[in-house]
Amino acid sequence: MAEARSDPNPPPPISEEYLAISSQPSTRQEDPESQRKLLILDLNGTLVYRTPHQRKTAYQVPGARALRTVHPRPYLPSFKEYIAHPQVSRWLDTMVWSSAQPHSVQDMVQKTFGSGKVLRAVWARDTLGLTQEEYNRKTQTTKNLEKPWAELGHSPKTTFLLDDSPLKAHLQPWNHLCIQEYVAEIRRDDVKVRDAEVLRERREEQLGSPQKxxxxxxxxxxxxxxxxxxxxxxxxxxxxxxxxxxxxxxxxAATPSELEPVDANRRPLQYDQTLLAVIGVLDTVKNESNVAGWMRSGGLLNVSTTGEDLKSRSVTPGPLIKKPRLSDTSTTSSGLEHPPRSPSPPSSPAAVGEEEVSVPAEAAINLWFEHQDAFAAWAKRGRVALEDLGIDVTHGVTGSPN
Structure with missing residues (x-):
């Protein structure tokens, strides 16, 4: 039998220091301002969907870089208001770190955040330590969080990386809030939901007013x-x-499917609620002393909704996960290990007035969004957090599907 070849460039192991910090339990802090948190945002596939590259046309200026159309993920307007809110900015630092090239990142940031000063830093592909060859081709990239920690004064205890790529933070897996990639298929469903709302509103107006x-x-x-x-x-x-x-x-001429669109399982379509769920997570972790410890102990998969006011609100089911991002194997074709699976969450009973949603302990932390009860509970928390701050829950879906 031929001897198996080893990977000439194996990924570095998780550091012993990081393992030690992520093993420390998280405790609750009453004042979130006593320990600022850092939110690192990816762009394409996370906050927005960018249309594919278009063929060059005769009208394109020679040498000009073609910029792609950017569509916001649902609830991005509310998400931006949340991270910029005066009460939130007292405990949250926010930056962008994208693997796209600088001109694309600049375009997406401008279209997503405008000229506001909510971001402490904006990093692009030129900060990932790639060779010239790697920089100019598609390659698996790693976001080593040691870099922003050194630059901005944060640590494993304070950081969330919001990114749709499960392998992007394999060096610091318990600081990675991985979400489902926002792709064309999900975008098309969001537009269907928006178009159905518009049709229903117009029908109500038509029925409620005399014909002109x-x-x-x-x-x-x-x-x-x-x-x-x-x-x-x-x-x-x-x-x-x-x-x-x-x-x-x-x-x-509107058909029932246009007025009430459904998915493949005949369930009513709804807007992607990922950013609402992220707000719910952030609004909970602001009071945790150790983000990595909270994540590693199964915090994402052991969510509870607290208080009578919260219990009285209806929970909307999470979106259908159409494309699982990872297989059950421990490595990918590139040889990179998947982030370790979460240990069993603590079996402590729910506090008085709490309504607990538990998820199987063997589920991978970075696939938390596939567990629909937990996902729905986080989205519900996000809605409540926005309402408590006086922020409108606005989906912001506009434009054509593509």
Missing amino acids: EQQKESPTPHEELEDEDESKKRKRERGKAKKERKKAEKLA
Whole structure:
């Protein structure tokens, strides 16, 4: 039997220091400002969906870099308001760290955050320590959190990396809040939900108000004598009336699936609620003394909803997970180990007034979002956190599917 070849560039092991810190239990802090937290945000696939590269056209400026269309993930407007809220900024530092090239990162940051000062730093592909060859081709990249810790004064006890790639933080797995990638398929479903809402609203308006008399299409002799401004005004009115007729025709022809879209299992489609769940996690971990310790002890998979007010709110089921990101094997084709699986969560009983949602202990921490009860509970917490801060829960889905 031929001897198996070893990987010439094996990934470095998790440091003993990191293992020791992540083994320390987390304790509750009453004042979140006593220990600031750091949120490191990925962009494409995490906060936004970028359309594929388009073929160059004759109209493109020679040498110009083509920028791709950026679509926000649902509830990004509320998420941005949350991290920028004065009460949250007292305990949270936020930065962007993307593996995209600097010009793409600049474009996505501008379209996502505008010119606000919510970000402490913006890092791109040139900060990942890649060779020139690796920089210019698709390759598995690692975000070694030691770099931002040294730069911004944080540690395993204070940091969350929000990223859709399960292997991105294999050196510090218990600081990685991995989420499902926001892809074209999920984006299309979100647009279906938005379009159905618009159709239902228009139908309600149509049923609740008398039909307007249709504008005449052909001009009268008097119209021909009107001055140019009045003629343009009437032309706009006729155009508006034509659009209204088309809307009415579309409403009349709307199918049940357009008014109430469903998934492959005949369940009602809903907006992707990932960012609501992330807000729920952040609003809980702000009071934890050790993020890595909390994650490693199964914090994501042992969520409870507290208080009568919270219990009285209805929980919306989490989204259908259409594309599992990892297999059950311990390594990938690239040879990188998956983040270790979570140990059994503590079996302490729920506190008085709590409603506990437990998930199988053998589930991988970085696949927490596949456990729909836990995911729904975190999304529910996120909604409550926004309401407590006076932030509107706004999905912000706009535009065409692609």
